[in-house]
Amino acid sequence: MSRLTRRNFLQVSAGLVALSGVAATPSTAETSLDEETLATLIDCTRCDGCVDYDVPLCVAACRERALSRIPDPVNPIPPLFPRGMIEDWSTRKDVYDRLTPYTQLFVQRADIPEDGGIRTVYLPRRCMHCDNPPCATLCxxxxxxxxxxxxxxxDPDLCFGGAKCRSVCPWSIPQRQSGVGIYLEIMPTLAGNGVMFKCDLCHDRLLNKQLPLCVEACPRDAMVIGLRRDIIKEAERRAAATGGYLYGLTENGGTGTIYLSPVPFEEINKVVEKGPGRPHFDKVSRRPARASLxxxxxxxxxxxxxxxxxxxxxxxxxxxGIKKGGGESDD
Amino acid sequence: MTDHVSEGKNLVRRHSVLELVEHWAIALSGLLLILTGLLELPIGKRYYVTEIPGFSWSGDFYTTLTIHYIAAVVFIVAAFFHVFYHGLLGEGGMLPRRGDLKESVGVIKTFFGKGDEPPFEKYLPEQRLAYAGMAVIIAMLIISGLVKTYKNLLDPQLSHTVTMAATWIHNIFFVLFVAAVIAHIAALVIKPNRPMIRGIFTGTVRLDYARRRHPLWMAGLERTKTPSADGRGWVGGEVAGSGAGADGNVSSGEKPDPEHVAGSERANDKKEES
Structure with a gap:
């Protein structure tokens, strides 16, 4: 497969289903192996940040889904003992310049000085879907x-919103909405603090052989999804063809999201706004380390x-000098 | 390794050095596992644990996990050593027997002043039951912990069902483990049990206590006694460290009359304690 488009991604999926002889339901998905692991290529040589739109189309599509899935928080949100660390984004659903529970994908802008001018690169940011995701293994x-x-x-029905996933994520991706979730039913002031939200690669849509909404929404085909090995090949092919740079192949031991940029990520990392909800483009070694002692x-x-x-x-x-006999043991 | 009596010092060896090492390896690593296990929940920062001097590491999940793993190595090695070593030597004095449950209820009643204690072997029936309970809890923690470690190490995409089962078995048995540790320590606060406390630190208990309260154990020791190396006491013949040999022999039809064994010492000691 030389090029992955939305259409042939679906063909790949259909082929997989045919090969396995079963429908891609959650129960059968669990029994399958890495063979069917997917990855996304985010081609920033194509993304233009949807500058002609109020909100980038991928962000808008993602947000619609988030709005339909996040319940309204209880009012008032219970005070937290002993610290009042409530994070309520329900009153700020229209924040698009960082990750929030409602904005699980946003477009980062990098203005890189170049030849006396400025070169702008747009980078849609969301969960990297690491090969070894500490957010998941350490939950x-x-x-x-x-x-x-x-x-x-x-799983929003199981999450207590303790934000451990955000602490251990190299990019601090998950974002908390307080006042929703199972913690309200148990000890809301003492344990838990809401639900953590982040991109789930539209897992439910993938199971139904549909594309993630952001991939589907992109007017410039800047995002492609497919089998991991094919996506890596495609990313390397495009990088070689355009002299571009890749990010995500080896970060944190490998991720399911590969960025292609026309400028080195060191340069991008210098100029993008970083902080809470605004992830970096640093080099990241895997934690916990693979096969640690x-x-x-x-x-x-x-x-x-x-x-x-x-x-x-x-x-x-x-x-x-004990000779153990058969009848001695009273075990 | 064998239980032996030192008449001059009024002591009887109850636990070998090896058994003390096993116990304290499990106990200390277990406490560290409880602490770092709790800190795997995001509570270090929230509850100001990180601000306790010397505890700034408690909010770093990678640090707490590393400590958890180090403690787990000690814990698991000690547990497997215990099972294989004593299992192969046929030392099963701590394993529950038929009737232990009923007898335990009777013994617990005596703690509240109802009736007299029956004569004990090396271990009380509730100690044998508690041992079995603790063994099951520890086994479940180890199995589920190994699955979780395997997932972290080799297979983050391990089946959701297996991962979920391992996580919740680990969490539920964590709570049971904490409860069991508290009960284990609380049992030593009960007055008649207090003379056993020195046993787990020094390996020996008072001879007069053992004769009064554990006459069946002492009968087993005395029945097979041989002079000890120092000539000041004697050593039980086939009495292994955990008391299995003694208990096994005694209960296999040669059970001495407890009143006869205990004799007047029991009555005297009882007076002292009351």
Whole structure:
């Protein structure tokens, strides 16, 4: 596959379904392997930030979906003990220049000085859908999970809004809406603080063989989605053809979102506005590190304990001269 | 390794050094696992734990996770060592037996002044039940924890069902573990149990206490006694560290008359304690 368009993405999906012999429902999706993991290429050589529109079309489409999925918070939002860290975006739903629960995709603008002038690059920003998403693996309630299609999805019915996912995300992507969610039913002042929201790659639409809304909405085909291996090839092909630069291939150990830019990301990172809800373009090494010594040790510890127990028991038997008979054990 | 008596010091060895190491490895790593497990919830910053001097690390989830993993290595190695070592040596004195539940209820009633305690073996029936309960809790924590670690390490796309099950088993048994630890410590606050406290620190308990309250254990020791190396006491023959041999032999048909074994010491000690 040399070029991935919306249409042949659907063909790929249909082919996968045919190969597996089952419909792509949530239950069957869980049993499948990385073969069907998807990735998105965001081609910033094509994105023009929808400057002719009030709101970029991808952002508007994404926002419509968010508005339909986020319930109104309770009024008043319960005070939080002991800190009053309430984050209420329901009164600021029209903020488009950063990530919020309602704006899970926004277009970042980078004005890069070039040859005495300014070169502007537009970069749609949202969850990267990491290969090893710490937001999901470290969620204390598994309210956040990476599915075989590659999407990292927060279940709003399980999320307590503690924002651990935002703390461990290299880009601090998830955003909190206080006053909604399951925490209200338990100990609203003591535990939890709402629900975390972020792009879920339109997971439900993918299961129905539909494109993510942002991909579908883009008037310039700046976003393409397809099988991970195909998208990587396509990204590298375009980068080679245009002399462009890629971001997301290796960040945090690899992600499902690859940016193609005509200027180096170091330059972009210098000029984009960064801060809460405005992610950087830094280099990011994977955390927790893959096959870290600690994790490997944990997985090996049963074997170590077993070996030590066996050895010590054999030594004890030899030292004591005990001959263990079949009837002795009262286990 | 064997339980032995030192008449001169009025002591009897209840736990070997190895058993003390096992216990404290589990206990201390377990406490660290509880602390860092709690800090896996986003509470460090919210509840000002990070502002306690020396606890600034508590809000960094990667730090708390690393400490959790280090403690888990000690915890899991100790647990597997315990099972395989004592299992292979046939030391099952702490395993529950038929009738333990009923007997435990009776013993608990005596704590509230109802009736007299029956003569005990090395472990009280409720200790054997508590051991089994703790073993199940620890086993579930280890299994679910290993699944979670495997997911973090190798397979972030591990089935949602398996991940969800591992997470919630880990969370629910965490709560049970905390409750069990509290109950375990609370049991030692009960007056008749207090003489056992020194046992888990020094490995020995008072001989007069053991003779009075654990006559079945002591009977097993005395029945097979041989002089100890220092010539000042004696050593139980096939009495293994956990008391399995003694308990097993005693309960296999040679159960001594508790009144006879305990004799007047029981009555005297009782007077002292009251």
């Amino acid at each position: 204390p309630f598994t309210a956040n999970h990476k599915y075989p299609d590659g999407s990292v999805v927060i 600690m994790e490997t040790s944990v997985l090996m510890s049963p074997v170590i304990g077993m070996g030590a127990g066996l050895t010590a028991a054999m030594l004890a038997v030899r030292n004591r």
